[in-house]
Amino acid sequence: MLSEITDNKQKIITTALNLFAKKGYDAVSTLEIANAAGITKPTMYYYFGSKEGLLSEILSIHYNRLLSDLESAASLPEDIALTFFRMMRIYFDYALKNKDFIMFKLSTFNRIGEDVTYLLSREYTDRESSIIKHVFDVAASYVGNIRGKEDLCTMTFVGVAHAAIGAYFHTGDETLLSDETIYRLRQQFLYGIYS
Amino acid sequence: MLSEITDNKQKIITTALNLFAKKGYDAVSTLEIANAAGITKPTMYYYFGSKEGLLSEILSIHYNRLLSDLESAASLPEDIALTFFRMMRIYFDYALKNKDFIMFKLSTFNRIGEDVTYLLSREYTDRESSIIKHVFDVAASYVGNIRGKEDLCTMTFVGVAHAAIGAYFHTGDETLLSDETIYRLRQQFLYGIYS
DNA sequence: CAATTTATATACCGTTTGGTATACTGTGAA
DNA sequence: TTCACAGTATACCAAACGGTATATAAATTG
Numbered sequence: 383m384l385s386e387i388t389d390n391k392q393k394i395i396t397t398a399l400n401l402f403a404k405k406g407y408d409a410v411s412t413l414e415i416a417n418a419a420g421i422t423k424p425t426m427y428y429y430f431g432s433k434e435g436l437l438s439e440i441l442s443i444h445y446n447r448l449l450s451d452l453e454s455a456a457s458l459p460e461d462i463a464l465t466f467f468r469m470m471r472i473y474f475d476y477a478l479k480n481k482d483f484i485m486f487k488l489s490t491f492n493r494i495g496e497d498v499t500y501l502l503s504r505e506y507t508d509r510e511s512s513i514i515k516h517v518f519d520v521a522a523s524y525v526g527n528i529r530g531k532e533d534l535c536t537m538t539f540v541g542v543a544h545a546a547i548g549a550y551f552h553t554g555d556e557t558l559l560s561d562e563t564i565y566r567l568r569q570q571f572l573y574g575i576y577s
Numbered sequence: 578m579l580s581e582i583t584d585n586k587q588k589i590i591t592t593a594l595n596l597f598a599k600k601g602y603d604a605v606s607t608l609e610i611a612n613a614a615g616i617t618k619p620t621m622y623y624y625f626g627s628k629e630g631l632l633s634e635i636l637s638i639h640y641n642r643l644l645s646d647l648e649s650a651a652s653l654p655e656d657i658a659l660t661f662f663r664m665m666r667i668y669f670d671y672a673l674k675n676k677d678f679i680m681f682k683l684s685t686f687n688r689i690g691e692d693v694t695y696l697l698s699r700e701y702t703d704r705e706s707s708i709i710k711h712v713f714d715v716a717a718s719y720v721g722n723i724r725g726k727e728d729l730c731t732m733t734f735v736g737v738a739h740a741a742i743g744a745y746f747h748t749g750d751e752t753l754l755s756d757e758t759i760y761r762l763r764q765q766f767l768y769g770i771y772s
Numbered sequence: 773c774a775a776t777t778t779a780t781a782t783a784c785c786g787t788t789t790g791g792t793a794t795a796c797t798g799t800g801a802a
Numbered sequence: 803t804t805c806a807c808a809g810t811a812t813a814c815c816a817a818a819c820g821g822t823a824t825a826t827a828a829a830t831t832g
Contacts, residue, residue: 390779404690408603412820422781424822429779433820488687492743494680495599527771533744534761535770541740545732548687566729574768575730576722585809607790617811619792624809628790 391429394419396482399440403485407437407499438502444483445506448476449513456513459520466568469514470543474559477547485551488544514539542567586624589614591677594635598680602632602694633697639678640701643671644708651708654715661763664709665738669754672742680746683739709734737762 397419401410412433416423430436455468477484486499491507493500518535522528528535546567550558557563569577592614596605607628611618625631650663672679681694686702688695713730717723723730741762745753752758764772 404692406601406603406688406692406694408601409692411818413818423820424782425780427821485689489684489692491687492683492739492746493601494746497599497601497604497684499601525771531761531765531770534758534765537740537744538737538762538765541736541743542733544687544740545736548736549728549732551687551689563729566726567733570726570729570733570769571765572769572771574766574772575726576720576767577769606788608788618790619812620810622791 390419390421390425394421394426394429394436395440395443398436399444399482399486402437402440403482403489406489434498434502437499440483441502441506444480444487445503445510448472448483449506449509451476452510452513456517459517460524462517462521462525463568463572465517465521466539466571467564469517469539470564470567471561473543473547474564477550478556478559481551484547488548488551491544511536511540538571542571585614585616585620589616589621589624589631590635590638593631594639594677594681597632597635598677598684601684629693629697632694635678636697636701639675639682640698640705643667643678644701644704646671647705647708651712654712655719657712657716657720658763658767660712660716661734661766662759664712664734665759665762666756668738668742669759672745673751673754676746679742683743683746686739706731706735733766737766 394415398410398415401415401418412423412426415436416426419426426436430439451472452469455472456465458468459465473484487503490497490499490503493503515532515536518528518532518539521535522530522532546558546563550556589610593605593610596610596613607618607621610631611621614621621631625634646667647664650667651660653663654660668679682698685692685694685698688698710727710731713723713727713734716730717725717727741753741758745751
């Protein structure tokens with residue numbers, strides 16, 4: 383068994399995710415994935431059963447990693463300032479270390495309807511929202527002004543995270559994902575632009 | 578000439594945009610568009626030359642309308658609070674009246690790479706960013722604390738707008754795009770969550 | 773050593789893809 | 803009445819699509 387050396391399964395996952403991020407799921411063919419990964423189509427179908435199965439496994443691996451990290455970061459919601467920093471740091475780190483996945487995530491996050499990538503991502507994005515929502519729910523119990531705005535805060539938090547990461551992809555400027563940026567975003571989030 | 582009555586060209590545009598929004602550009606075939614629009618493929622190719630030509634015209638029509646509205650709303654950047662409201666109102670109104678287009682816009686906004694929808698949208702999204710950026714550039718001249726954070730503000734503004742519209746599409750709750758929501762978002766933007 | 777399982781490739785399938793050659797039809801101008 | 807042209811449809815194309823039947827070679831297991 384050469385799989386420990388060659389590890390074709392992992393190669394297929396990495397290659398496919400890269401192509402999906404660059405061109406979009408539907409624009410990438412199974413043959414293109416096979417060629418780029420240096421294998422043949424039946425090998426891909428042996429491991430994943432279908433193109434959709436391949437996407438499903440990619441989503442499972444990365445979302446579970448990301449959401450697990452996010453859950454750790456959200457485990458001390460009593461300190462909203464600290465938790466804001468930690469959660470944003472998780473997003474930025476994941477974007478820096480797993481560019482392809484986060485690029486793909488961003489391009490599917492606001493999808494809706496019959497799109498395959500949306501349907502398969504939904505369970506994870508729902509979990510993601512609820513983790514963040516919980517932070518603001520707890521925060522509302524001791525920061526009165528948040529009360530009634532928990533959903534708004536959740537929405538804004540994710541929106542800002544995505545916007546910053548999107549800007550990083552657009553410009554390539556890594557300082558957009560630095561601690562300094564998080565401090566500024568947090569300052570603005572907590573005290574507004576006049577602070 | 579029945580075109581004034583039937584108006585097949587307009588029908589194709591509306592139908593195609595609806596399918597693109599629901600399933601994604603690459604997942605929709607020209608035959609599917611033709612069938613849904615009640616015409617045949619050659620008719621579509623007569624008007625638009627190619628599938629890409631059709632997409633291009635859709636983007637041109639809607640982005641030009643949206644950006645023209647946005648420019649009007651941004652014409653008094655001396656009052657940042659007022660301008661914030663006006664610009665957000667433009668986005669929300671367009672989302673309410675042209676659901677399909679904004680849905681499609683959201684799903685392509687954070688794209689990058691070789692994706693056709695990204696490449697064809699880019700000229701418009703660049704213009705969009707620069708309109709908003711200009712507002713914060715002017716604001717920075719009289720609100721000292723904004724200085725150096727113009728790009729951050731632009732990024733945040735667009736991120737928040739998209740997040741709110743995305744939440745509306747997700748839940749169907751129209752109050753997410755009400756004046757009341759804009760007031761809250763503005764309050765948070767200007768003074769933070771403690772306000 | 774024989775049987776089975778894992779991992780791979782060759783060669784193929786029916787269907788769908790974006791796109792077109794060609795012909796027809798109704799309308800307005802000369 | 804003839805002509806041109808805008809608009810539309812029938813019927814087709816080569817290429818690419820997602821997926822598979824089958825063979826094969828190496829490794830694991832009895």
